[in-house]
Amino acid sequence: MPIIFNKYYPLRTIVFFLGEGLLILLSLLITDWFFTSSGLFYLDLGIILLQAFLVTMIFQLCLYFFDLYDLASDLTLTHTITRMTQAFGVGCIILGTVYYTIPFMMLSGRVFWAAYVVICLSVSIWRGAYYLILRKRLFVQGVIIVGTGEFASDIAREIEGVHDSIYKIIRFIGESEPEFNPNLASVSRELSPVEELEDDHEIERVIIALDDRRGVMPINTLLDYKIHGIPIENGVTFYERVTGKILVEKLAPSWIIFSDGFSVSRWKYQVKRMIDISLSLTLLFCSLPILILTALLIKFESPGPVFYLQKRVGFKNKEFNVIKFRSMGVDAEKNGAVWAQENDDRVTRVGKVIRKLRIDELPQLFNVLRGEMSLVGPRPERQVFVDRLKEVIPFYAIRHELKPGVTGWAQVCYPYGASEEDALKKLEYDLYYMKNMSIALDLLVIFKTIKTVLFRVGAR
Incomplete structure (x- = not known):
């Protein structure tokens, strides 16, 4: 999972953001080419790219400020289009100010408004497709949570409680039913041997979330998982990575001592x-x-x-x-x-x-x-x-x-x-x-x- 500004972001989210920016940029370039090209593809490509980048940057900033890149909750396409129209409206006002100050950055009115329609349609289709991916839970990683107590439920809420989660709980390992299990993932008393998972390609990560590790950690089985390329992750570290916070109540002093960070050069x-x-x-x-x-x-x-x-x-x-x-x-x-x-x-x-x-x-x-x-x-x-x-x-x-x-x-x-x-x-x-x-x-x-x-x- 890529790290940007010391914050973890899912690759799927980055592709969505960059893809939407590319869509806006191409909509502007293609529309401008359609109206102004005389057979040669852009004699003044540099200035046109600069103008298109300006519109793309301002429109995406406005989408961000209108919370349209916060997809943790399930937004309807109608609600999205309404807020998108508001965001682009504010973007047009900002662009008007920029154009008044820097006239050479201005696109012609005919090109801009034609591109505006194309941008609205293409971004709506792009977001509709992405929302379908989120609802169908496509491109997610299947995880096993070792534990069924309070700690495991805290992690499960972060995985299954947000709409744009890139993880899906396949199985809990523990003695009892976890408190939070909305998708009714199976519960097993023991962690299956890695040989039994060879045909189960959904399992891509194991998270250790035991309230009390004394005498219950399946060390040998976990070693086999690790050797076979399945990542094993401490629950506190996983929680930090996906939430941008550290679960204080489950934090051991040793985790702070041995973890990277907590120092300023x-x-x-x-x-x-x-x-x-x-x-x-x-x-x-x-x-x-x-x-x-x-x-x-x-x-x-x-x-x-x-x-x-x-x-x-x-x-x-x-x-x-x-x-x-x-x-x-x-x-x-x-x-x-x-x-x-x-x-x-x-x-x-x-x-x-x-x-x-x-x-x-x-x-x-x-x-x-x-x-x-x-x-x-x-x-x-x-x-x-x-x-x-x-x-x-x-x-x-x-x-x-x-x-x-x-x-x-x-x-x-x-x-x-x-x-x-x-x-x-x-x-x-x-x-x-x-x-x-x-x-x-x-x-x-x-x-x-x-x-x-x-x-x-x-x-x-």
């Missing part, structure tokens, strides 16, 4: 710091009018300071003052620290707006410039919550071995959390980020954050 740290400073300065400069307007609105609406300073636990457990625009009344925590709630009545009218738009987070860029935070990393929490979460959540303290971030992998992958259970779920993503941290992954998080802010996902 001096070079990587320096590059990350340079990116933090340059992007923070750029964002502050670009958002200066918004910052000034927000400060004035906060001051006019209610008495008190414009900025809200709050102690948070940062790198190496050192406390620092995180800087935010004040979105609550000055006496919001007179009764002590509490988790933020949905429709929190402590939030002011201006506060509701700036929270929805994430404008209240912008002053944290000053924390980044001061070296207390990074643009990307685990979100900092207050000491009172940290002390409580360390007691109930294993490995929670590890997250303080990195600088906290203005945004993070957990923030773009999990909705806003305000409970101990949510903190556990977000820690799964934070540990994944710590294990796989790279500049490329940081850029992916920033890109996903832009989408989250534009569509106001998870704000509270």
